[in-house]
Amino acid sequence: MSAAIIDGKAFAARVRAQVAGHVARLAAGGLVPGLAVVLVGDDPASAVYVRNKGIQTKEAGMASFEHRLPAETSEAELLGLIAALNADPAVHGILVQLPLPKHLDPDLVINAIDPAKDVDGFHISNVGLLGTGQKAMVPCTPLGCLMLLRDRHGSLAGMEAVVIGRSNIVGKPMAQLLLGDSCTVTIAHSRTRNLPEVCRRADILVAAVGRPEMVKGDWIRPGATVIDVGINRVPGEGGTSRIVGDVDFASAAAVAGAITPVPGGVGPMTIACLLANTLTACCRANGLPEPEGLTP
Numbered sequence: 001m002s003a004a005i006i007d008g009k010a011f012a013a014r015v016r017a018q019v020a021g022h023v024a025r026l027a028a029g030g031l032v033p034g035l036a037v038v039l040v041g042d043d044p045a046s047a048v049y050v051r052n053k054g055i056q057t058k059e060a061g062m063a064s065f066e067h068r069l070p071a072e073t074s075e076a077e078l079l080g081l082i083a084a085l086n087a088d089p090a091v092h093g094i095l096v097q098l099p100l101p102k103h104l105d106p107d108l109v110i111n112a113i114d115p116a117k118d119v120d121g122f123h124i125s126n127v128g129l130l131g132t133g134q135k136a137m138v139p140c141t142p143l144g145c146l147m148l149l150r151d152r153h154g155s156l157a158g159m160e161a162v163v164i165g166r167s168n169i170v171g172k173p174m175a176q177l178l179l180g181d182s183c184t185v186t187i188a189h190s191r192t193r194n195l196p197e198v199c200r201r202a203d204i205l206v207a208a209v210g211r212p213e214m215v216k217g218d219w220i221r222p223g224a225t226v227i228d229v230g231i232n233r234v235p236g237e238g239g240t241s242r243i244v245g246d247v248d249f250a251s252a253a254a255v256a257g258a259i260t261p262v263p264g265g266v267g268p269m270t271i272a273c274l275l276a277n278t279l280t281a282c283c284r285a286n287g288l289p290e291p292e293g294l295t296p
């Protein structure tokens with residue numbers, strides 16, 4: 001193995017510590033950033049995510065407001081809660097855990113959140129602001145990837161970046177952020193012809209596909225930086241399961257210059273960036289200077 005391992009777990013711990021330090025200074029002046037997380041239904045994976053978010057929010061010194069609603073919650077009830085959170089000055093960030101039960105329209109619900117409190121960065125206004133290079137709330141996972149890339153390379157200007165995946169949550173905002181940092185960006189997807197060849201031109205390869213170990217070592221340009229966003233559960237030994245990324249780590253690490261592991265790479269950055277976004281939203285809402293290095 002030749003690639004340097006990008007330790008997202010350690011980096012995320014530093015981001016959380018930076019956020020906590022800033023929050024402590026705000027709290028000394030009587031201002032406590034608050035994050036409201038809304039969970040509708042009883043999807044077990046979502047329940048784990050929401051619990052972890054609550055724990056880490058409190059560890060950072062922020063206020064955590066958890067709203068658990070039954071699966072049969074009506075659209076009107078959910079929109080009513082969002083309106084109340086929009087109006088609550090103690091709430092600086094609002095996150096509605098996705099996926100929602102089938103009878104609720106996620107676009108309608110997300111677009112009901114005050115864009116200034118939309119710490120997931122999914123509101124149509126924030127998508128537009130990011131796409132036009134204006135100050136936005138930026139989706140947490142791509143923001144975390146950008147932080148890791150800047151930490152490794154400093155300036156990304158002029159680099160060839162290939163993003164595999166065009167979802168609104170990861171692929172598209174990732175491509176926008178890389179473009180904002182003056183990369184030459186290609187977005188590849190399920191209909192891309194000759195994907196291995198497209199990937200081989202990348203100095204930066206971001207895989208956000210959801211297909212276990214799809215990207216092989218011979219798809220990677222020697223020395224490239226590989227960011228593996230994928231989280232895929234596959235069968236392990238003796239009836240257990242294990243988590244792998246979208247990149248075949250062993251063959252990729254033999255060729256890449258640097259690579260994020262799964263787990264321990266991008267994953268921990270997502271919640272760290274959620275906390276960073278909540279702090280940023282709080283500072284913006286109160287006309288205070290934003291902390292350095294936590295926004296694009």
Ligand code: NAD
Pocket residue numbers: 141164165166167168169170171188189190191192195208209210211229230231232266267270
């Ligand atoms: P998605 O299903 O919404 O999008 C997947 C994208 O991959 C699509 O745009 C599709 O065109 C593309 N794709 C599918 N098959 C392909 C193929 N054979 N070749 C090329 N492209 C192909 O998924 P998503 O929400 O963007 O998530 C992607 C992965 O990232 C998943 O494994 C998900 O679990 C993971 N994820 C991780 C985090 C994190 O915190 N680390 C956050 C969000 C998503």
